Amino acid sequence: MSFIRKKLDEIKKPFEPGNKLEKYRPAINALDTFLFVPNHTTQKGAHIRDAVDLKRTMITVVLALIPALIFGMWNTGHQHFMQLGEEVGFMEAFIHGAWKIVPMIVVSYAVGLGIEFIYAIKRGHEVNEGYLVTGLLIPMIMPVDIPLWMVALSVIFAVLIGKEAFGGTGMNILNPALTARAFAFFAYPTYMSGNEVWVSEAGAVDKISGETILGKLAAGTEVPFESIHMFTGVIPGSIAETSTLCILAGALLLMLTKVADWRIIVSGFIGAALMGLLLNALPSLGVEGNDLTNFAWYKHLIVGGLAFGIVFMATDPVSAAQTLKGKWIYGLLIGLLAIMIRTLNPAYPEGIMLSILLMNVFAPTIDHYVVEGNVKKRKKRLQAKTVKTA
Amino acid sequence: MPKSVKVKRGLSLNLKGEAEKILVDAPKSKIYTIKPPNFHSIVPKMVVKEGAKLKAGDELFFSKYSDKTRFVSPVSGTLKEIVRGAKRRVLGLRIEADASIDYKDFGVMDPLSASKEEVKERVFSTGLGTFIQQRPYDVLANAEDTPKSIFVSTHNTAPLGASFEFVLKAKMKHFQTGLNVLSQLTEGKVYVGVDAESASELKSVENVEVVNINGPHPAGLVGTMIHEIEPINQGERVWTVRAEDVAIIGEQFTTGKFNAERIVAVAGNAAEERKYFKTLIGAEVKTLLSGQNPAGCRLISGDVLTGAKVEEEGYIDYYANELTIIPEGNHYRMFGWLPFKDNNIHSMSKTSLSWLFPKRKYDVDTNLNGEERALVVTGEMEEVMPLDIYPMQLIKACMAGDIEKMENLGIYEVAPEDFALIDYTNTSKIEAQDIIRQGLDLMITEVG
Numbered sequence: 001m002s003f004i005r006k007k008l009d010e011i012k013k014p015f016e017p018g019n020k021l022e023k024y025r026p027a028i029n030a031l032d033t034f035l036f037v038p039n040h041t042t043q044k045g046a047h048i049r050d051a052v053d054l055k056r057t058m059i060t061v062v063l064a065l066i067p068a069l070i071f072g073m074w075n076t077g078h079q080h081f082m083q084l085g086e087e088v089g090f091m092e093a094f095i096h097g098a099w100k101i102v103p104m105i106v107v108s109y110a111v112g113l114g115i116e117f118i119y120a121i122k123r124g125h126e127v128n129e130g131y132l133v134t135g136l137l138i139p140m141i142m143p144v145d146i147p148l149w150m151v152a153l154s155v156i157f158a159v160l161i162g163k164e165a166f167g168g169t170g171m172n173i174l175n176p177a178l179t180a181r182a183f184a185f186f187a188y189p190t191y192m193s194g195n196e197v198w199v200s201e202a203g204a205v206d207k208i209s210g211e212t213i214l215g216k217l218a219a220g221t222e223v224p225f226e227s228i229h230m231f232t233g234v235i236p237g238s239i240a241e242t243s244t245l246c247i248l249a250g251a252l253l254l255m256l257t258k259v260a261d262w263r264i265i266v267s268g269f270i271g272a273a274l275m276g277l278l279l280n281a282l283p284s285l286g287v288e289g290n291d292l293t294n295f296a297w298y299k300h301l302i303v304g305g306l307a308f309g310i311v312f313m314a315t316d317p318v319s320a321a322q323t324l325k326g327k328w329i330y331g332l333l334i335g336l337l338a339i340m341i342r343t344l345n346p347a348y349p350e351g352i353m354l355s356i357l358l359m360n361v362f363a364p365t366i367d368h369y370v371v372e373g374n375v376k377k378r379k380k381r382l383q384a385k386t387v388k389t390a
Numbered sequence: 391m392p393k394s395v396k397v398k399r400g401l402s403l404n405l406k407g408e409a410e411k412i413l414v415d416a417p418k419s420k421i422y423t424i425k426p427p428n429f430h431s432i433v434p435k436m437v438v439k440e441g442a443k444l445k446a447g448d449e450l451f452f453s454k455y456s457d458k459t460r461f462v463s464p465v466s467g468t469l470k471e472i473v474r475g476a477k478r479r480v481l482g483l484r485i486e487a488d489a490s491i492d493y494k495d496f497g498v499m500d501p502l503s504a505s506k507e508e509v510k511e512r513v514f515s516t517g518l519g520t521f522i523q524q525r526p527y528d529v530l531a532n533a534e535d536t537p538k539s540i541f542v543s544t545h546n547t548a549p550l551g552a553s554f555e556f557v558l559k560a561k562m563k564h565f566q567t568g569l570n571v572l573s574q575l576t577e578g579k580v581y582v583g584v585d586a587e588s589a590s591e592l593k594s595v596e597n598v599e600v601v602n603i604n605g606p607h608p609a610g611l612v613g614t615m616i617h618e619i620e621p622i623n624q625g626e627r628v629w630t631v632r633a634e635d636v637a638i639i640g641e642q643f644t645t646g647k648f649n650a651e652r653i654v655a656v657a658g659n660a661a662e663e664r665k666y667f668k669t670l671i672g673a674e675v676k677t678l679l680s681g682q683n684p685a686g687c688r689l690i691s692g693d694v695l696t697g698a699k700v701e702e703e704g705y706i707d708y709y710a711n712e713l714t715i716i717p718e719g720n721h722y723r724m725f726g727w728l729p730f731k732d733n734n735i736h737s738m739s740k741t742s743l744s745w746l747f748p749k750r751k752y753d754v755d756t757n758l759n760g761e762e763r764a765l766v767v768t769g770e771m772e773e774v775m776p777l778d779i780y781p782m783q784l785i786k787a788c789m790a791g792d793i794e795k796m797e798n799l800g801i802y803e804v805a806p807e808d809f810a811l812i813d814y815t816n817t818s819k820i821e822a823q824d825i826i827r828q829g830l831d832l833m834i835t836e837v838g
Contacts, residue, residue, distance in 0.1 A: 005722055010434040033761060037726030041719050041756040045823040046547075046695045046813035047688060048403075048716065052739035052762025055727035057767060060741050063729065126761055167615055170764030170818075261769055319611065322768040322782065371780055375798040382623040 008032055026120035030127035045079035051145045058129040060259045065240070065312065067138055071233060072240035073097035076144050080200040097144075100200055101239055104139035106149045111155045112138075119164050128169035129174075130318070134158070137312060141305065141353075143197040144182065146179035150188055154180035167203055174360045178309075186352070193349075195219075212237050213303045214342060214349040216289045218295035230302045241305040251311040260315035264331040268310035269301060271335020276300040277307065279343055292343040299381035300339055309352035312336065319360040323370040330366055330370050334359045395618040396588060397605030397776040399809055401738055402470035403549035405694070406751045407716075409655035409664045411556050412589040416654070419674040422465050423473075423482045423705035424450060429520065431529050431834060434461070434480045442469045447517065447648035450483055458533035464650030464671040481777030484707070485672075493647040500569040501535040502597075518642060520708070521635035522575075525616060525628045527830045537629040539578035539620050542569070543594050544633045545585040545603045547610030552655035552711040555590045556666065559834040561596035561637040566595055566639030573597045574632060578793055583615045592703060605693075610777065611810040617777045622802050632709055654678060658694070658715040659753050660687040675704050678713050688756050690714040690737035695810035696823070720755025727760070735759065738773070738815045751773035760819055767817040774811035777803065781812055785822055788829030793836055796829055806830070 014021045015028045032038070033055070042049060055319040070098075077093030112135045120127040139154060162179035185192045195211035213235060216223050225235050237388025241247075254260035276297025282289040301307065314320060314334050321330035334355050341351025348354060426434045434451040438444065444463045452460050463469075465487045473482040496516050501509050510694055513519055514533040522531035522540075531537070539568040558565050572580045580598050584592045588604035593600055594608035601619065603609050614632040622628055631639070634653065640722040641649050650671040656662055656678050663680035679702070694714050698707055706713065726732055733743040736752040744750070773779040779800045787795035806823035813822050 004724075009592045033727075036722040036724050037721040037757070037759060038761060039722050040761060041688075042758055046698070046810050047690055047697065047714075048754040048814060049757070049759045049819065050693045050739065050815045050817075051726075051732060051735035051737035051742050051744070051759050052815075052817050053727060054763040054766060055760065056729050056739075059727060060729045106398050124528060126763070128763055128766075130766060137551050141419065168764065201474055220475055243462040259741065259767075260772075316788050317768040318766055320768070323780065324772065326768065327769075367783075371799070374778065374780060374800075377778070378623075378798065381621065384625050385626075 007217030066247035271332040275339035394602035397609035400606035402606035407659035416669040422672040428708040520804040524804035547607035564640035568636035661715040719755030
């Protein structure tokens with residue numbers, strides 16, 4: 001360990017203040033602090049500090065994503081071979097998926113972190129760890145066959161316009177990963193929706209439909225999957241969104257470590273269930289509804305990107321509501337809107353992306369009114385006081 | 391029914407190195423130093439020159455902006471040196487002590503039979519006003535004001551904080567007299583916070599309202615008590631006095647002598663002799679070290695959350711009841727950012743397994759355990775903020791210098807120490823106390 005430390009200190013010398021490469025310090029520091037928690041000591045304020053830091057928090061999210069990612073890799077291969085009518089083992093399917101997905105992750109990290117490093121150097125701050133999560137999320141919510149250059153372009157758009165334009169990490173209004181997906185969705189709709197993109201190399205096979213369940217429902221065709229498939233995730237869809245089981249495993253880690261706020265996750269699912277129940281009740285109210293509205297409410301919770309979105313994207317603390325009360329409202333509305341968009345708007349069989357982005361925009365407003373409640377209490381107290389003394 | 395303050399949100403840090411409840415006399419200090427920077431926003435106007443002969447209680451300087459508050463010498467001796475920094479700012483008054491202390495006689499006064507005006511005049515003109523802090527702004531009290539109420543906390547919930555119950559044991563009579571003095575300074579009540587769990591005689595003090603305090607740190611801070619009992623509105627003034635200082639005030643009224651006795655708890659996992667030392671305000675740090683060589687350690691005058699760094703050759707701060715000694719943390723930790731690694735370092739976050747051992751006592755050092763980052767994580771500050779205040783929103787308003795927002799969010803009710811636990815726990819390593827202090831300073835200049 002001390003050998004590595006010495007070597008690192010040697011490498012870092014030209015980057016010390018006053019030396020030639022001083023400007024590039026954030027870049028070398030990012031690498032150094034990835035190996036070692038630095039020897040910085042407290043300079044003001046409290047003399048002792050908690051063991052937690054942003055790196056630890058972000059890595060916890062990455063860990064929580066791993067089950068869904070591994071399942072996504074296997075499922076990609078599995079769906080591919082299934083449409084060809086081939087039965088293959090776990091490893092073969094997994095390798096097929098990994099072969100497709102790992103390059104997407106590499107591109108996403110390379111491009112995104114590249115921009116982060118440039119901005120850190122330009123603005124003279126350290127590289128923030130947020131992109132470790134964003135960079136992994138972006139490929140996980142894309143259709144598997146999307147060209148790599150589209151991934152790169154989406155990443156550039158998300159990081160530049162979605163994040164840096166607002167002042168960098170902690171300042172962005174929209175969730176960067178969803179910004180990337182929305183960009184791809186609207187810029188290249190043929191790669192992002194329809195019935196040929198959800199299964200790897202689906203177009204190569206004639207007359208094989210790789211539609212998602214929601215796609216089938218919107219088109220009015222029959223859904224050939226059982227609830228258990230939807231829950232475990234052996235269905236077509238974006239890479240890591242399919243397995244509610246694996247997502248819940250991640251959610252459990254996030255909630256136990258308190259890295260994600262359980263309020264958002266719980267209220268998100270409650271909101272979705274409520275809207276599902278309401279729509280299911282339509283026929284009894286005399287409204288016919290459609291296949292999507294009549295789709296059982298609990299199935300709505302386990303298909304599409306709803307679970308993935310609520311667990312990993314809605315809980316992004318920067319773009320979510322920041323007050324405790326606000327988080328309940330924010331989560332609830334995301335759930336409600338997601339199902340509403342999904343069922344009532346035939347152009348978007350998946351609503352979670354738009355619903356989270358919309359609520360991202362409204363999160364500061366929700367917080368404003370929650371905080372305003374506190375302000376009003378204070379003003380009322382003052383008023384009562386002045387009346388009494390007058 | 392006595393009033394009570396029950397706090398749920400907060401964090402009592404269980405650290406190694408508590409001071410044993412043994413009181414010993416510290417070796418006599420040769421030099422005593424009064425440090426004007428201990429009195430926030432006070433610009434001293436000197437009354438004495440270098441070389442002056444002083445008695446304990448003789449005036450040293452007064453505030454440039456309010457000549458009513460006088461600052462006096464804790465010992466008798468010779469003013470050796472006025473230490474100045476940049477722009478001739480006075481950093482310290484070094485007083486070489488006589489072999490035995492010669493006190494200035496202020497005369498005896500019974501605070502309860504004297505008039506309010508007489509008591510107030512006596513407090514501020516004889517140097518006792520230096521023990522009274524004002525909220526809002528967390529600065530010295532202004533002699534012109536009459537506070538809504540006065541708060542004293544005898545329950546120290548800070549990590550490794552001195553036990554005021556122990557410190558006041560032999561001073562109960564003076565403490566009561568001091569409370570009588572305070573009761574003459576306000577139109578309202580004097581509130582004394584005591585540990586609800588203890589059966590100490592502090593609960594039977596008179597002429598005040600006793601408040602039972604329950605719960606984790608920051609339950610014992612005056613800020614928490616004020617907020618629960620009489621929250622400060624815009625334009626109001628509330629005063630606070632530290633527990634031992636109440637006894638100093640009382641003694642001066644009883645005996646006519648300014649006895650600046652300070653009982654300092656030497657604590658911390660790097661301290662060798664952990665005891666309570668009897669000394670005087672402004673004493674040399676090294677007289678409390680019992681010969682320990684503090685190389686590689688941080689000496690903190692005060693507790694680990696709010697204290698100030700001092701050097702071995704330095705002096706105890708004016709208000710400090712603790713000298714905390716912990717190791718410096720200037721070392722690297724390989725892959726220390728991995729979740730569930732290094733569980734021997736305390737963390738409030740559940741990304742460490744330290745929460746599984748709530749009874750365990752922790753070793754601490756001064757490592758930052760990370761680097762400063764943008765504010766990302768939300769909800770964690772609220773967990774250690776018992777006041778009905780949105781901490782992150784207030785911190786952001788202070789950073790932006792948005793005065794109206796700061797007012798609305800409750801800047802008048804807080805002091806930096808109320809944000810000390812946020813310093814400790816927040817993921818982004820934001821210096822919350824520093825930001826709040828700057829916010830308060832901005833309010834002083836803009837609103838006053």
